Amino acid sequence: MNAANFAGKLDGAYRAAAIALLLAAVMAAQWLYDATAAPQPPGLGAGLTPETVRMLDMGFHSTVGSFLWIATMPEILDLFNGRTEYVSGVAYLNAVDPKLSYPYAFSVLTLPMIPVASGYTTGLADAMAIGKRGIAQADPDWRIPYYMATNYYLDEHDTAKAALYFDLAARTPGVPFFARRFAENFGNEQKDRDRMIALWKTIRDTTNDPATKARAQAYVDHLEIFNYLEAAAAQYKARYGTFPANLNLLVSHGIIPAIPPDPFGYQFIIGKTGVVTLNLAATTTVPGAPDAGQ
Numbered sequence: 445m446n447a448a449n450f451a452g453k454l455d456g457a458y459r460a461a462a463i464a465l466l467l468a469a470v471m472a473a474q475w476l477y478d479a480t481a482a483p484q485p486p487g488l489g490a491g492l493t494p495e496t497v498r499m500l501d502m503g504f505h506s507t508v509g510s511f512l513w514i515a516t517m518p519e520i521l522d523l524f525n526g527r528t529e530y531v532s533g534v535a536y537l538n539a540v541d542p543k544l545s546y547p548y549a550f551s552v553l554t555l556p557m558i559p560v561a562s563g564y565t566t567g568l569a570d571a572m573a574i575g576k577r578g579i580a581q582a583d584p585d586w587r588i589p590y591y592m593a594t595n596y597y598l599d600e601h602d603t604a605k606a607a608l609y610f611d612l613a614a615r616t617p618g619v620p621f622f623a624r625r626f627a628e629n630f631g632n633e634q635k636d637r638d639r640m641i642a643l644w645k646t647i648r649d650t651t652n653d654p655a656t657k658a659r660a661q662a663y664v665d666h667l668e669i670f671n672y673l674e675a676a677a678a679q680y681k682a683r684y685g686t687f688p689a690n691l692n693l694l695v696s697h698g699i700i701p702a703i704p705p706d707p708f709g710y711q712f713i714i715g716k717t718g719v720v721t722l723n724l725a726a727t728t729t730v731p732g733a734p735d736a737g738q
Contacts, residue, residue: 447514454523459607462657467536469621485684492586494536494539494540495538498540502598505539505540505543506543506544507539507672508538508540508541509540509541509544509582509655510541510544511575512536512537512540512541512583513537513544513546513547515533516530516533516534516536516537516547517547517550519606520554520555523555523558523562523564523567524558524559524562524564525562525563526562526563526564528564531555531570533573534547534551536575538577538578538581542581542582542707543581543582543583544582544583545578545582545583545584545585546585547574547578547590547705548574548575548577548578548579548582548585549578549585549587549588549591551570551574551575552571552572552574552575552578552587552588552591552592552595553571553587553591554571555567555568555570555571555574556568556571556595556599559733568595568600571592571595571597572689575589575591575592576592579592579612583635584616584617584618585616585618586613586614586616586618586620586623586624587613589609589612589613589616590609590610590613590615590619590623590627591608593605593606593608593610593613593627593630594606594609596609596651598625603631603636603639603640603643604643606630607630607631607640607643607644607646607663610626610628610630611627611628611629611659611663613627614628615659617623624726625710625722628663628666628708628710629666629710630724631643631668632667632669632670632722634670634671634674634719637667637670637671638671640663640667640729641664641667641668641671644660644661644663644667645660645664647700648660648661648664649662662707662708665704665706665707666706666707666708666710669704670712671713671723672700672704673691673694673700673703673704673712673714673720674718674719674720676694676695676699676700677714677718677720678718680694680697680699681718683697683699683715684697687714687715687718688714689717690714691703691712691713691714710723711723712722
């Protein structure tokens with residue numbers, strides 16, 4: 445073995461030993477935190493502030509954060525008994541590694557499910573606060589705004605905020621197609637469509653941000669295409685007695701000059717009752733969508 449190889453292996457051994465010692469110290473600190481959590485102020489694991497941990501972890505914030513998460517996640521079961529160490533534990537590990545996205549997403553999804561009868565009454569508020577922290581600090585993760593949108597819609601019945609967070613999820617890098625498709629088409633059913641058009645028009649007309657204004661206009665155009673095609677289909681039925689078997693008949697019979705292109709790249713189809721929906725089998729990607737993957 446030459447000297448360079450020997451030096452490289454020795455350096456690797458030192459690094460491995462240093463990491464092992466670091467992780468052992470972190471686990472010991474977490475054990476002390478768990479053992480003494482009750483009398484301590486929230487967020488002071490084993491007497492060490494997150495800032496101190498970040499100074500001592502030799503730059504391995506993500507490694508330490510992951511170990512803290514492994515120790516913190518089981519504490520969610522204590523919420524069913526009204527104990528809230530999980531919430532302070534998440535805040536602590538967020539401060540140690542703000543970029544670790546999964547604890548934010550997991551918390552946003554899970555905390556609202558804890559029944560109030562358990563004694564833990566702030567699940568939804570805690571979830572949304574953690575989610576907002578995650579959007580501001582974490583590596584981009586579509587699940588955080590997507591789950592927040594779901595909470596706004598199902599738990600708070602706030603369609604406006606749900607739409608905004610679904611849109612944020614749709615624009616997050618790495619969002620899978622099925623989630624993006626749902627987010628971009630939130631509220632396109634007939635019963636919700638006019639309300640959603642009014643919502644996006646309000647956002648368009650009140651924002652000073654050009655990108656937000658363009659995005660809101662894209663939603664308005666997208667939703668208005670449904671209404672436009674369904675109105676044309678009603679004209680077709682009045683003339684021929686049935687709804688068109690496909691949208692191309694609206695063009696070939698002179699009802700409309702052309703099928704409008706969708707700003708998000710989706711394809712439209714019409715059902716037997718004249719209701720326009722999306723052709724979900726047509727594509728697994730959405731070419732040309734505004735702000736795609738941005």
